[in-house]
Amino acid sequence: MAKKSAKRNSNNPPEKVFRIGFITASVFGHEIETDEGPITVRSVNVQKRYKDGEDVKYTSSFNLAELPQAIRVLQMAQGYVERAEAEIFLD
Template sequence: MAKNSSKKSEGVKKPEKVFRIGFVSASVFAHEIETDEGPITIRSVNVQKRYKDGDDVKYTSSFNLAELPQAVRALQLAQGYVERAEVEMILD
């Protein structure tokens, strides 16, 4: 059972941070895991492109040549965010 979630959003994990450039976005997700030293937060990044197919909005992880710079920049921003979050971890 998910912690602190309403029935509407049950099972759907929202990103901690999203970096969007044009139709390309890099989403950072935080996951808490248990270790022998206690709980720690690890992060993962998902990169995707939003597009329309008729009236439907869809997402893909495929990029054409013109979209690659946007994907690279969104990933760079996400990398910086994750690095700052990891650096600020308090270790006992």
């Protein structure tokens, strides 16, 4: 299983994080300009936390037993993004 280390970017912290066990889905908001004004679009990052000796690392690789957790955190993130992006604010 290929593993890679990821650093957390403190300049753009996640808007929301869903966690089951060591699997997380992080939702990030990105503001873009449209003809109607700025809107926020969201992206989702899924990863697993693990320890390599004393170091904490992250990977986007999952084994068979971890797939249900990855699917569930993605479903939770999907529901959050759908609700957040479906909201319309009227002036």
